Amino acid sequence: MCGIAGLYTKTDALRSQLGVHLAAMLEQLSDRGPDSAGVAFYRDPAPDGWCKISVHSATDEPGWGDLADALALQFGDATLTGVRATHAVFTVEGAAADVEAWLRVTRPELTLMSAGKTIEIYKEAGPPGDFVRRYELAGIEGSHALGHTRMATESRVTTEHSHPFSTGLDLCLVHNGSLSNHNRLRTALRREGIHFQTDNDSEVAAGYLTWKMAQGATLEQALESSLDDLDGFFTFAVGTADGFAVLRDPIACKPAVMAETDEWVAMASEYRAIAVLPGAEDAVSWEPVPGRVYSWGTALVA
Amino acid sequence: MATSQTTPETALTFDLRSDTVRELNQALHGPDARGLIRVVNPDGRHAIAVGIDADCEVEIDGHVGYYCAGMNQRATVRVRGNCGVGVAENMMSGTVVVEGSASQAAGATARGGLLVIHGDASARCGISLKGADIVVRGSVGHMSAFMAQRGALVVCGDAGEALGDSLYEARLYVRGAVGGLGADCIEKEMREEHLTQLRELLAAADVNADPSEFTRYGSARQLYNFNIDNVGVY
Numbered sequence: 001m002c003g004i005a006g007l008y009t010k011t012d013a014l015r016s017q018l019g020v021h022l023a024a025m026l027e028q029l030s031d032r033g034p035d036s037a038g039v040a041f042y043r044d045p046a047p048d049g050w051c052k053i054s055v056h057s058a059t060d061e062p063g064w065g066d067l068a069d070a071l072a073l074q075f076g077d078a079t080l081t082g083v084r085a086t087h088a089v090f091t092v093e094g095a096a097a098d099v100e101a102w103l104r105v106t107r108p109e110l111t112l113m114s115a116g117k118t119i120e121i122y123k124e125a126g127p128p129g130d131f132v133r134r135y136e137l138a139g140i141e142g143s144h145a146l147g148h149t150r151m152a153t154e155s156r157v158t159t160e161h162s163h164p165f166s167t168g169l170d171l172c173l174v175h176n177g178s179l180s181n182h183n184r185l186r187t188a189l190r191r192e193g194i195h196f197q198t199d200n201d202s203e204v205a206a207g208y209l210t211w212k213m214a215q216g217a218t219l220e221q222a223l224e225s226s227l228d229d230l231d232g233f234f235t236f237a238v239g240t241a242d243g244f245a246v247l248r249d250p251i252a253c254k255p256a257v258m259a260e261t262d263e264w265v266a267m268a269s270e271y272r273a274i275a276v277l278p279g280a281e282d283a284v285s286w287e288p289v290p291g292r293v294y295s296w297g298t299a300l301v302a
Numbered sequence: 303m304a305t306s307q308t309t310p311e312t313a314l315t316f317d318l319r320s321d322t323v324r325e326l327n328q329a330l331h332g333p334d335a336r337g338l339i340r341v342v343n344p345d346g347r348h349a350i351a352v353g354i355d356a357d358c359e360v361e362i363d364g365h366v367g368y369y370c371a372g373m374n375q376r377a378t379v380r381v382r383g384n385c386g387v388g389v390a391e392n393m394m395s396g397t398v399v400v401e402g403s404a405s406q407a408a409g410a411t412a413r414g415g416l417l418v419i420h421g422d423a424s425a426r427c428g429i430s431l432k433g434a435d436i437v438v439r440g441s442v443g444h445m446s447a448f449m450a451q452r453g454a455l456v457v458c459g460d461a462g463e464a465l466g467d468s469l470y471e472a473r474l475y476v477r478g479a480v481g482g483l484g485a486d487c488i489e490k491e492m493r494e495e496h497l498t499q500l501r502e503l504l505a506a507a508d509v510n511a512d513p514s515e516f517t518r519y520g521s522a523r524q525l526y527n528f529n530i531d532n533v534g535v536y
Contacts, residue, residue, distance in 0.1 A: 250444075252424075252425050252443075255386070255387060255405065255406070257386075257405075270346060270367060270368075270386060271346035271365050271367060271384070271386060272345060272346030272347060272348075272367055273346075274346070275345035275346040275365065276345075281364060281365075285365070285384060286403070287403070287405055289443075290425065290443075290444070
């Protein structure tokens with residue numbers, strides 16, 4: 001079992017409160033996933049010609065300042081824009097793919113959590129309530145965010161095995177469920193050049209979407225083809241630069257509820273995580289139909 | 303069915319932002335379980351009003367989480383909102399009314415009583431039904447009435463894929479389209495006894511629909527070892 005949550009804001013007032021509300025949603029989903037928690041926030045776009053990366057260090061002395069200097073030296077310019085617990089966010093003058101490749105070679109002990117223009121990913125093993133406080137989620141503003149609470153069934157409980165998983169630039173995936181054909185699929189995707197950090201089944205779903213979109217599929221097409229190629233149970237929420245998408249497998253053992261008001265669109269594993277949002281009692285709420293892609297934002301089918 | 307002498311103003315009220323679900327359920331299992339009991343601010347909490355065995359009425363103002371009114375006996379539970387997974391699961395008797403929609407496995411394994419859903423019910427509505435009656439004013443999702451043994455499922459809207467898969471002796475009545483019949487589920491003749499049952503169920507559910515517009519589905523009795531000599535025990 002896991003818990004997933006997504007929140008998309010429609011007003012400036014709510015944007016400034018995004019972290020407060022996502023934190024409240026995650027706390028409601030703690031029972032569904034007490035092992036680990038993670039979030040993806042979409043905020044503060046990097047300037048033109050720059051990218052933004054989120055990096056995690058397992059050591060106590062990651063030397064974030066030194067890394068910023070090294071990135072600036074390599075790529076023209078770079079700024080350390082924030083540190084939360086074991087994670088740091090940098091903006092770098094250059095292409096995300098180049099930064100990613102350079103980091104993998106020069107700092108292999110670090111884990112790249114996300115790359116793009118606006119995405120920031122934070123995740124860690126441990127109780128969701130601790131995570132919410134340690135990462136001071138309540139202070140994070142942004143346009144939209146996804147969250148996950150994990151109860152591991154398929155692989156180890158570590159920060160690297162936690163969700164969200166990056167699925168490409170400004171894309172990420174959170175998953176409630178389990179996949180049964182992930183080993184063979186991972187082998188096939190590795191042959192196609194997709195890089196995996198763990199033996200986690202959900203990371204394979206993320207890698208699958210990355211690969212499909214690299215082949216030219218839109219996110220919507222990639223999600224639809226996952227219905228054929230992924231064997232198992234899933235409710236997915238996929239974050240994009242402009243919004244998020246939701247898909248449940250056709251058997252639909254894993255729950256999902258969606259709701260919308262004039263101020264926000266939300267999805268969650270259970271309604272109680274939506275009930276904490278302002279105006280929830282008057283929201284239009286519904287259960288997403290199995291096998292149908294739901295999406296918000298404009299860039300999904302670009 | 304319970305008849306209340308209590309007015310909404312004087313009813314025992316639980317506010318789940320200050321009272322716990324456990325306090326509510328313990329009260330519903332004790333001598334206070336009579337007349338009208340109101341529950342406000344349910345906020346999607348799980349296991350609200352489960353295990354009641356009393357002639358009382360419970361009104362819940364708002365959306366509830368999983369297993370609301372599970373194992374209900376005798377009580378009338380009304381939800382003025384939507385329900386999460388498994389509303390009225392394993393109900394024994396009484397009535398559960400959902401004014402909104404219900405999530406998956408509504409009325410699962412219920413043995414008696416009446417479950418009325420005024421909105422839609424999603425997948426696996428009435429799974430393994432064992433004798434209760436379910437009336438859904440809207441539509442139901444896939445695999446509804448899977449392995450249903452006794453009782454009736456009335457659907458005024460449409461039914462999803464694999465309706466009545468591996469069905470035993472429950473009766474299914476659907477007014478709208480069926481996405482597909484499950485294994486061993488077939489369309490059956492609507493005889494007078496069925497029209498009468500359907501009319502009574504719709505009246506009990508306070509749903510206005512013409513029984514003649516419904517189609518009956520039931521088991522072809524090819525999948526399980528049905529022996530006509532044992533018909534009396536079903």
